Amino acid sequence: MGSISASRLARLSLEAALACIPATAWGQDALPKDSSAKQEATPEEIIVTALKRDMSLQQVPTTVSVIGGSALQAANVTSVEQLTTAVPGVRIQNAPAGLVNPTMRGLGSSPSNNSFEQTIGLFADGIFLGHPRDYSAALFDVDRIEILKGTQAAVLGKNTSVGAISLVTKKPKDVFGFEGSYTHEFFQGSDILDGAVNVPLNKTLALRVAGQLTRIGGWIDNRLTGRDEPSTKTNAIRATLAWTPADNLKWTVSGQYSDYKLTGQPFYAAVDQLGRLAATSALYGDPNFVAATSDRTHATGRAGNRGLGIDNDGQRYVSTLELGLGDYTVTALTGYSKYKDFQMVSLTGTVNNPGLRSGNESDHAFSQELRIASPDRGAFSWLAGGYYYNDKWNFDDTFDVIRMAGTPVTGAFRTYYRQKTETLSLFGQGTLRPIDHLTIVGGLRYDHADKSGSYRRDILRPGLLTTVLFTPFAPATLRRKEEFVDWSASVQYEVMNRTMLYASYATGSKGGGFQTDPTVLSAAEFKDEHAKTIEVGAKIGFAPGSHLNLAFYNTDVNDYQIAFFTGTSFIVRNDDIRSRGVEAELAWAITDGLSLSGNVTYADAKKTKAVAGAIPGLVFAPKWSGVGKLSYQSHERQGLRFIGDAIVEFRSKEALNDAASFVIPASPGYAKLNLRLGVRNDDLGVELALIGKNLTGKRVVNYAFPAFLQTGGALVATDPPRTVGLQLSIKR
Template sequence: MNKAVCGLTLCFVAGSGLARESVLEEVLVTAQKREQNVQDIPVTINVVSAETIDNFSIRNTADLADSVPGLVIQPTPQNLAQVTMRGLGTGSASESLDQSVGLFIDGVWSGRVRDFQSALFDIERVEVIKGTQNTLLGKNTSLGALSIVTRRPGEEWSGYIQGDYETRFDSAYLSGALNMPTAFGAYRLAFNAVDEGGYVDNRATGNEVPEREQNTLRLSARYDVLETGLLDLSFEYDDLRIRGDTFQPDADTLGFMQAMDPTADIGLDGNKNAFTSYSSAGDADDEQTSRRALAQYEQLLGGHTLTLLTGWSMFDNDRLTDTDFLSVDYLTSIFSSDYEQFTQELRIASPVGDKLDYIVGVYYHDSDLDYANITDSSFPPPFTIGPLPVDSSSLLTYQQDTRILSTFGKADVYLGANWQLALGLRYTEEDKDALWGRERLRSGGPAADILANLFSPEVAPTDLHRSEHNLDGSVSLQFDWSDGLTQYASWASGSKSGGFTNNVARPEDAEFETEKAETLELGVKWRLGQGKGLLNAALYHTDIDDFQVVSFVGTGFLTSTVPARSRGVELETRWLVSPGLELGASATYADAREKDTDLRLPYAPEWSASADVSWLLPVQAWGLAWRLEGALNYRDEQFQQRLETSPDNALTLLDLRLGLGRPDGRWEVALIGRNLLDESSSFGFDFPFFGGQVLPAGSTTIGSVSRPRTLAVQGRYRF
């Protein structure tokens, strides 16, 4: 009888009379609501392992995106995630917008833009699922999905603790978990603590920014119910605070910002000079408390599997942005958003058979968003728009209730020994009710009111309603040339619901249409070298009507709908060169453009690629082992605003880790270097209220720098 012994990156297969042989470890995913080998399904999926996340201290989704070609997650001044996949995604400016790249945590949709602040810890894996995925995943996955799978309680007493100390910016990270099986269920308690120092010196406040503190606790439980039932429960509490930001004047070719503030530090570097009297510390501030609960019950019914998945989550967020980015007190924005959602999914999956497999289900979603934004502007003469002063304060309020009911199904038909046909369909009804209003808190006088009434007029609370019905589908044809070689062709249509944006002057301009996407993909997945290697490739074309693109236009954010498309190629290879040496590489080419103008879309680098190495070198004399790991990640230049403005240069990130510990992984100490080439990306836009309006576009811009080179000491102990 053969026995498989699997380690972190490879498996040894041994049997009576067989030589010991090493192969790549099988990677299992649940992207299609079943546990499947990623090499056996006709979908492009990049899997980031728990080992990679732990070893390189990947603590949030922005860090995660740096290691996945084709995925961009760019923070903004309000700490809203700008997410694109294959060059396509939803702008971050309006929190009322749904995301077209869905975020799922343990199978539950969590796709509000603030949910991308969730901590990554005690993770089983992260699945980056590319292309249109509405049929099974649903809820706004027209351009892809990011699925985070946390670790579940196990059957043995075990645990771990890991600490990282980063020397240059005095940052500390601590995480751990304890697995506790009992006679009545198994339990797991996991925690994460981040105390991250800033890397930009704000000379006006004396603070190093941004400082990030995040503390998260997760308790999960698993119970056997009768003989064939399994109940999983979890609850997570997260407390986040970010003090300060790195945004600063980048260009000031006309001397406008220096005229407003003679102490302005022009140019992107490690220094800034900004102050706001609205904050006790003088810096921008962001505080968020989140809670998340899940209940999943699986029951075998005559070979079928019944799954009930219940999710509840909420967050309270308050943040302040020093929107003039100077030491003067001319422009400040204050935001508050409270969100709560409840979801319920019921599905039935057939047993895996010889002729037909299927999954059918229903999904219900109910969520409430309460949003408020105070904008206070007080620009003294001569900083006016024409003869009119910019001097007023207003409060915008927005409340939205969303209700969704959808039914879905997918069938896999086996056409002979080698052919497989998959058909999927999803029908969704969605209703959104919103209340949109604005009131004046302060007037700068009759002349100032002229501009205030133009850009931010008073609006009595106005009811808005939208109802839509969407039908999405998918078809794929798969041919298995052998056990290790699969070729497929797939087509999928998906929708991202329309709705209302709160970043317009009047509610009658707030509504936008449903975003419809169609993706065609041709791919091959190939196991090579008797399981020692793999090679995957895919050609894709995504076409979108009413693509929702967000641009900063000087007076605020503008949501436009334009026809767009993205086409390109995905490549991935991995090789187990020897039992201790593994090499991997992947790349994405994405040509994402507006169809009418042929201009490149924002956050759409044409090329992005990554390469990684893991080398385990035993030291038999010590009974220990060295582990060397490296990751090289590259993305091409990209534009940060629509119409090919605010370019950001190409970025190459090199991370290395050298560890020493027991070969079985019980303990290890390591030295980690991140961004060793000390390269920096930026986020840029024209200065608020003036950029592209009175001043020529591009003459006065704001930007930020990413985290520079860091070195850290890491220690881990498993028990």
């Protein structure tokens, strides 16, 4: 896994800017039967709805990327955590216990504390999903994903301090139709099946039912069990009803169920500087253990316990009622979601799991938003509303440590944590157009939050672990109240047709709270997080279907919430940090069916106040990242159309742990090549494609943490290796 030099990265970023396609142009569905490549929707026509107004993508005064559902399906993206391969500047890493760690422009919530609210907010059909576990839910039958980069203060349903990901599912239509896709991947033996049917029940009522089944094989060779790990299974179904009894009334309701099961774990022991992991393995009858930077493991569960892995199931219900009152629109958005989850992790990556962590997690969340909007025309328009959020989250965490080499620490305990969050918000936004071509937008938001964390820690088996590191707690409850006032302002000027300049400023806040596994209760609380982002940019259209976008940004965050595992305990801090840089996006429709484009992010993220023993920068924050696509689509010949996509995804090196002394300081940079070659019959709506990912076989470490109580040892997770699959899809 070789590193990439700075000069090569600079050159690669420029090449990618000319040889890639941005997420904005990936969002198009398959062409209708009588269409040509020229008739595809251009990026200027893509509509963004996450900011509560229907806005053309090229008219939004901030950096937004949009990727369409057909592109997600074509790339076999089945969960939010796989978006790293599709969206530049967004990194999503695996973390222990099935958590994920999303970052934008080098900023995001640390995955080592389950109770963090997400710095990058996740929304599904406008409903806020507030826990890291929500990122692992099945992703299917999606109309588009909108990626909003930078602080979003005023109108989002829950404040997010550095960005947001908004999922928009497909809604019922008034015509019958169906679609489906099946993919078999040959190297890992994976199968992905999804489909949907749209049924108009009468003139005012339509139903859409969609589902997904996945069986994904692993790539880490477990030498003791003979399995390739981790393997995953997902089953999901969603039903959506749309009722339009009158021109001024529309009601859409949906219900979704999904379950997710992971067998094994994506982490394995890669470093054993002092030989302690090998000695521990020998204690339990495995003298052949070797820690190495290759995708193999000797990790097993412990006799008498459930095996390593994750078992999760969840439900989500959404109601959107839109009522027109003259020229005004009233929207009521109601959401309820719940999930339950079990996970078991080996913290040493050795046989018999002598450092065992297991947890039971559950969540119930309810939200209600009510807003009214004036017509979006004339010299002044506005919207205003209120938002209520209630979340009850439970996490029971067990550590069970038996004999290990080089340490006398043993013992077992269980921490019971119950968290209740209640938030009430008021928000408003006004748009002023004082003269032709000039638009000024201002937004204001007030949030009041009450949060409580209730603890109990029981000793299951006494030992040094429970008398020195994690002592018992009597039942206790900690409480905090928070009030935030955040605002945003932007000004944009249309210099000429399809070309505008803009500047924006926004503040954002994220609530504080209590860590789930403190060593002592007095250290459990962490402070709220406050961000300020300024962005200046230009969006320039220079030919049909072509544009150049540039954005310069600076984000400062006070009391940035960071958490990491030291090998003995979890540390939570509030640091002062900033990220500044530039994003460049080029889309160029060269000829009918041939497009070249690219999107590159440069992010310089670092601490503004030094922290003893910590790195000066931030974890999972590469300076350079980009993803793109060279796409070709032939004219129809004898009923067939040939298609081809060449996709490049790259990043520079990134730190893997905040501790300056960590045994794996950084993951080197990489560039990956993905190809998709296929043939489509537009009359039948059938497409057959060969999909290859990571064809150059880059081995990329995306996460690492120190082995529990095994000094000099570390576990890592890696991206999947080369995969090649055959996909058959139909859309009618």
